[in-house]
Amino acid sequence: MKVRIGLIGCGVVGTGIVHLLAQNGERIAQRDGVELEIAKILVGNKDKPRKGVDPALVTDRLEDLLEDESISMVLEAMGGVDPGLSYAQACLRAGKHYITANKELMAKHWEELNAAAREGNATLSFEASVAGAVPVIRMLTGSLRPNNITSVMGIINGTTNYILSQMDQFGTGYKAALAKAQELGYAEADPTADVEGFDAAYKLCILCGLAFGARVKVDDVLREGISKLSAMDIEMAHELGYVIKLLGIGKQHNGGVEARVHPVMIPKTNPLASVGGPFNGVLIGADAAGDLMLYGRGAGDLPTASAMVSDAINVAQGKAAELVEFTPALVVNDFSCGYYIRTLAADTPGVLHGVSGIFAKHGVSIESCVQKGQGESAVPLIFVTHKSREADIVRAVAEIDQLDYISIGSVIRVEK
Amino acid sequence: MKVRIGLIGCGVVGTGIVHLLAQNGERIAQRDGVELEIAKILVGNKDKPRKGVDPALVTDRLEDLLEDESISMVLEAMGGVDPGLSYAQACLRAGKHYITANKELMAKHWEELNAAAREGNATLSFEASVAGAVPVIRMLTGSLRPNNITSVMGIINGTTNYILSQMDQFGTGYKAALAKAQELGYAEADPTADVEGFDAAYKLCILCGLAFGARVKVDDVLREGISKLSAMDIEMAHELGYVIKLLGIGKQHNGGVEARVHPVMIPKTNPLASVGGPFNGVLIGADAAGDLMLYGRGAGDLPTASAMVSDAINVAQGKAAELVEFTPALVVNDFSCGYYIRTLAADTPGVLHGVSGIFAKHGVSIESCVQKGQGESAVPLIFVTHKSREADIVRAVAEIDQLDYISIGSVIRVEK
Numbered sequence: 144m145k146v147r148i149g150l151i152g153c154g155v156v157g158t159g160i161v162h163l164l165a166q167n168g169e170r171i172a173q174r175d176g177v178e179l180e181i182a183k184i185l186v187g188n189k190d191k192p193r194k195g196v197d198p199a200l201v202t203d204r205l206e207d208l209l210e211d212e213s214i215s216m217v218l219e220a221m222g223g224v225d226p227g228l229s230y231a232q233a234c235l236r237a238g239k240h241y242i243t244a245n246k247e248l249m250a251k252h253w254e255e256l257n258a259a260a261r262e263g264n265a266t267l268s269f270e271a272s273v274a275g276a277v278p279v280i281r282m283l284t285g286s287l288r289p290n291n292i293t294s295v296m297g298i299i300n301g302t303t304n305y306i307l308s309q310m311d312q313f314g315t316g317y318k319a320a321l322a323k324a325q326e327l328g329y330a331e332a333d334p335t336a337d338v339e340g341f342d343a344a345y346k347l348c349i350l351c352g353l354a355f356g357a358r359v360k361v362d363d364v365l366r367e368g369i370s371k372l373s374a375m376d377i378e379m380a381h382e383l384g385y386v387i388k389l390l391g392i393g394k395q396h397n398g399g400v401e402a403r404v405h406p407v408m409i410p411k412t413n414p415l416a417s418v419g420g421p422f423n424g425v426l427i428g429a430d431a432a433g434d435l436m437l438y439g440r441g442a443g444d445l446p447t448a449s450a451m452v453s454d455a456i457n458v459a460q461g462k463a464a465e466l467v468e469f470t471p472a473l474v475v476n477d478f479s480c481g482y483y484i485r486t487l488a489a490d491t492p493g494v495l496h497g498v499s500g501i502f503a504k505h506g507v508s509i510e511s512c513v514q515k516g517q518g519e520s521a522v523p524l525i526f527v528t529h530k531s532r533e534a535d536i537v538r539a540v541a542e543i544d545q546l547d548y549i550s551i552g553s554v555i556r557v558e559k
Numbered sequence: 560m561k562v563r564i565g566l567i568g569c570g571v572v573g574t575g576i577v578h579l580l581a582q583n584g585e586r587i588a589q590r591d592g593v594e595l596e597i598a599k600i601l602v603g604n605k606d607k608p609r610k611g612v613d614p615a616l617v618t619d620r621l622e623d624l625l626e627d628e629s630i631s632m633v634l635e636a637m638g639g640v641d642p643g644l645s646y647a648q649a650c651l652r653a654g655k656h657y658i659t660a661n662k663e664l665m666a667k668h669w670e671e672l673n674a675a676a677r678e679g680n681a682t683l684s685f686e687a688s689v690a691g692a693v694p695v696i697r698m699l700t701g702s703l704r705p706n707n708i709t710s711v712m713g714i715i716n717g718t719t720n721y722i723l724s725q726m727d728q729f730g731t732g733y734k735a736a737l738a739k740a741q742e743l744g745y746a747e748a749d750p751t752a753d754v755e756g757f758d759a760a761y762k763l764c765i766l767c768g769l770a771f772g773a774r775v776k777v778d779d780v781l782r783e784g785i786s787k788l789s790a791m792d793i794e795m796a797h798e799l800g801y802v803i804k805l806l807g808i809g810k811q812h813n814g815g816v817e818a819r820v821h822p823v824m825i826p827k828t829n830p831l832a833s834v835g836g837p838f839n840g841v842l843i844g845a846d847a848a849g850d851l852m853l854y855g856r857g858a859g860d861l862p863t864a865s866a867m868v869s870d871a872i873n874v875a876q877g878k879a880a881e882l883v884e885f886t887p888a889l890v891v892n893d894f895s896c897g898y899y900i901r902t903l904a905a906d907t908p909g910v911l912h913g914v915s916g917i918f919a920k921h922g923v924s925i926e927s928c929v930q931k932g933q934g935e936s937a938v939p940l941i942f943v944t945h946k947s948r949e950a951d952i953v954r955a956v957a958e959i960d961q962l963d964y965i966s967i968g969s970v971i972r973v974e975k
Contacts (some may be wrong), residue, residue: 165845167705174772174884175704270702276848278702286686286702288591289583291867317748356590384890417833431579431861432692438830439851449847452705462878468590 147182149482151222151230151240153193153201155160156183156244156271156451159444160218161196161450169451177459179452182214183207185230205230209237209294216240217459220271228252235259235267237376240463244271250345250361253352257466266463268454273346274299276421276446277439278453282351282427284464289431291432292354295393296473296558297348297425298418301354301441302330302337303369303389307406308419310377317372329421339368339403340389347404354393354427357400357472359462367475368403376485376553379525380408383483383511387418387555399475408483414438425448479530479544481510481557483484488524488549490517495524505539526550527557562875563598563625565655567646568637569617571907572660572687572867573600575860576634577612577719579868587868593875595868598622598630601646614968616899621646625653628800632656632869632874644668648795651675651683656871656879660687660863665755666761666777673882682879684870689762690715690839693855694869698843700880706845711809712974713841714834716760717857718753719785719805723822724835726793727802733788755784756805756820763807763820768842770809773816773888781819781892782927787821792901792969794822795941799899799927802832802879803971816893824899824973830854895946897926897973900956904940904965912961919936923947938964943973951966 150157151443156363164171165180169214172178181200189203219241221227227248233328235241236259249256249272261266270280273295276388279454283292294331300302309320323340324330336342344364351359385408394401411417414436418424423441428434440446486505488494495512502509508529529537536554544551566573580587580595588594590775597616605619624630625954635657643664649659652675665672665688676683686696690713716933717741725736737754740746752758760780767775785805796803796879801824810817819830825832830852834840840856844850856862873879904910911928918925924945931939944952954971960967 163705167707167847170707171705175881249765276702276845277851278698281697281702285873286692286697286866286869288872289579289865291586291589292584403575414833417828417830429692431583431860433856433857433862435693435853437851437853440849443849445847445851449705449845450702453702456704457701465591486562513772 144176144461145180146215146455147180147213148455149211149214149217150181150184151217151219153184153186153196154220155444156195156220156447158193158196159448160220163445164447173457175456175460176194178458179455182211195405201391205233209233214239214250216242217456218455219243219245220447220451221245224248224251227415230257231256232259232359232432232469235265236263238263238265238554240266240268240458241410242451242458244451246272246345246349250348253358260466266458267466268458269349270454271447271450273442274425275423275439275443276449277423277437277441278450279350279425279437280353282437283350287405287427287429287432288361290431292427292429293395294436295350295354295425296414296415297315297350297391298390298423299391299425299441300337300343300389301344301421301423302334304418304423306338307369307389308373309385314374314378314512316374317369323376338370340366343389343391343404347393347402350391351393351400351402351472352467352469355395355400355472356467358469359402361399363402363472363474365403365405369406372406373553379482379485381528382541384411385409385557386411388415390415390558392558394478399465399473401475401478402488406555408555410559446527458485459463476534479532479533479543481530481559482528482536483557484526485552485554486524486526486543486549487521487552490522491548492512497546498549501542502539505535507535507539524550560592560875561594561596562631563596563629564617564869564871565627565630565633566597566600567624567633567635569600569602569612569785571860572636573938574609574612575864576867577863578973579864581611585599587872591872593764593872595871598627606743621649621807625649630655632658632871634871635659635661636867637661637665639666640664642732644671646674648675651681652679654679654681656682656684656874658684658867658874660867662686662688666764682874683882684874685765686729686870686939687863687866689765690841690853691857691859691886693839693841693853693857694866695766695841696769698851698853699766703845706847708843708845709811710844711766711770711841712831713766713807714804714831715807715838715841716753716759716805717837717839718750719759720834720839721745721837722754723785723803723805726788726790727797730794733786754786756782759805759820761807761809763818766807766814766922767818767888768811768883768885771811771816771888772883772885773826774885775888775890776817777951777971779818779888779890781821785822785905789969791939792971795901796899799943800827801825801973802827804831806831807975808974809893810844812891815889817891817894818888822971824971826975846878851874858869893950895948895950897946897975898944898952899971899973900944901943901968902940902942902959902965903937903968905936906938907964910964914965916942917958919953921951921957923951923955965968
């Protein structure tokens with residue numbers, strides 16, 4: 144079966160799709176009976192030269208895609224919500240199946256996209272929007288359907304994982320690691336969306352929608368980036384048997400969902416701990432299947448193209464997933480985890496006694512306590528707590544910070 | 560849509576399916592629109608009590624399934640090829656979609672099953688046959704379709720992985736680790752199928768069929784088990800930065816396929832190295848998507864049931880994968896990898912000179928050489944080679960073993 148597709152965007156991922164079809168299109172046609180042919184490519188600037196791309200296919204008018212009735216599906220690899228949303232709506236309403244890598248669009252406008260898809264009787268596929276080539280969307284909408292999903296926990300931003308891996312392996316500071324990531328093309332000139340956790344938050348919204356059927360909005364996600372992490376905390380994590388990762392965490396609660404993106408200390412034995420460099424890894428907790436992990440390339444031209452083309456084959460064969468039905472999520476801020484609390488304290492008798500009293504008062508139980516160095520005017524004093532309520536920690540930390548012989552250096556959540 | 564299913568076998572996995580549907584059947588009906596109802600359960604002994612299983616459904620006559628026209632699909636969780644093959648053929652020919660966890664049947668009789676499926680215009684699904692809940696089949700037949708798969712490498716037998724993990728962590732000998740595995744139910748009373756690599760070989764045949772479209776027969780797989788591994792080699796692996804795992808390895812060559820199951824030393828940094836205990840992990844190399852790993856529970860009642868029920872939902876929705884088309888595989892025995900060679904040698908001058916001459920003569924390049932202990936009559940002398948041809952190693956090792964001042968203790972392949 145010949146399938147004519149429209150392509151929106153012809154940057155890294157868009158050209159990746161063109162190259163992938165040139166490379167493996169024949170194999171796909173033979174094995175899966177689906178001959179994918181690019182009919183039109185919509186771009187901002189028609190005149191920019193693009194290697195391996197037939198200029199005759201390139202247009203800057205959306206209408207050229209919409210009005211071409213031979214085009215049954217559109218692959219969007221442009222990104223952004225403006226004009227991303229209006230393009231998607233127009234295509235879907237025109238009955239064109241839509242395949243997108245656009246996590247921001249999905250996270251912010253999922254309802255509108257679903258509505259447009261219903262109007263046009265079209266399907267919406269978005270495997271490439273989370274973790275690139277790693278088929279986590281397919282796993283949640285396919286293989287794990289017999290399960291009640293209890294949690295998703297993932298390294299879903301390659302940029303920050305690369306930066307943290309550099310800091311961890313080479314003791315590099317945050318700024319130097321970011322510069323290296325920018326040099327290698329893993330981080331953008333303005334790295335905010337990655338390092339402050341926005342990108343991961345978009346992806347977490349998508350994962351929560353699929354895993355829990357709960358519509359978590361971007362603003363509902365507790366979000367902290369990695370820009371304030373110190374080399375010292377990364378080193379201390381090591382000493383204590385942990386690694387620091389920026390995780391997206393979603394957990395199902397009775398009547399609510401926990402959704403947060405922030406740096407987390409995880410034990411070195413956690414399968415996510417060995418996901419290094421620009422790789423992505425997602426750990427899923429399912430009631431029947433147990434814990435499952437997926438690991439692979441979370442970005443890049445061909446990995447992302449692979450995810451989008453696999454969606455296209457599915458759509459062509461009538462195997463696309465149904466539109467996701469979800470209910471508004473009650474996002475729960477009252478959650479519990481372990482906490483690493485680094486303080487700077489006077490090395491005098493009675494400090495531990497005073498601080499531990501405050502922890503006890505707020506119901507926080509201490510798992511370990513380490514003092515680094517001795518005899519100087521102030522020394523690092525580090526606490527790791529047992530599982531505690533976030534609210535209790537906030538209160539205890541605020542009270543400790545009032546004491547004149549101790550100050551709070553950093554607080555990092557710990558997941559066992 | 561209500562779907563009535565027949566179940567063959569009601570042991571661990573069969574009852575797992577019954578329990579899973581009782582637990583999550585309503586959720587599946589609501590979310591995926593597929594109401595799975597067990598119509599009949601075929602067992603060997605009707606009178607055996609089975610917890611949670613309605614005795615009215617139980618039968619010992621295959622005809623009761625075949626003749627019930629309301630049954631559109633059959634889930635087989637019985638295992639074995641006799642009567643597994645005839646049951647499967649009868650169901651498929653009767654037009655009943657067949658979903659099986661039976662790796663031995665798939666590996667030995669895939670062609671016959673395909674033929675019966677074509678006759679009956681039915682589908683054949685087998686996600687549960689490899690790595691339990693880990694959706695590696697779905698990944699190869701779905702998400703990775705845009706790719707040329709270059710390699711599969713996996714820990715696909717939980718029993719041996721548990722035994723090796725015990726030996727590795729606690730310095731336990733093979734026999735004690737096996738006894739522990741038997742005590743915990745991870746190994747059977749007769750552990751041959753697992754520890755000698757037959758089970759992994761069956762699964763590798765299935766993976767090669769999907770990944771390369773090449774029909775590898777069980778007898779074509781180079782197969783070695785773990786029963787001859789010594790605690791010393793496991794300890795030495797550790798010292799050298801490796802872990803020993805029983806791997807199934809399939810690689811695509813020009814015009815051929817490499818298919819082998821044997822103990823392998825892999826670097827501790829390999830993502831498979833951290834797959835411990837009874838878990839399974841499969842690493843797939845794909846030309847566009849890059850390296851991907853899946854990790855999870857490779858066996859057990861509910862994990863296996865989850866895989867089978869997910870197949871059932873797919874079948875009900877008309878989303879089952881097509882029958883696999885394959886060509887006979889030319890299985891290549893001329894492959895290359897690294898080698899760990901432990902010898903026992905006289906601690907006298909000239910030994911290294913003599914041995915290294917033999918390696919050089921056969922084109923084998925040495926990466927490292929370690930002598931353990933000193934001054935005794937004979938000491939362990941260990942070589943790790945660079946990537947070498949298996950045939951060259953065989954010749955070099957045979958020649959070295961002829962020398963009177965050195966004998967070969969063990970040879971273990973190394974994959975970087």
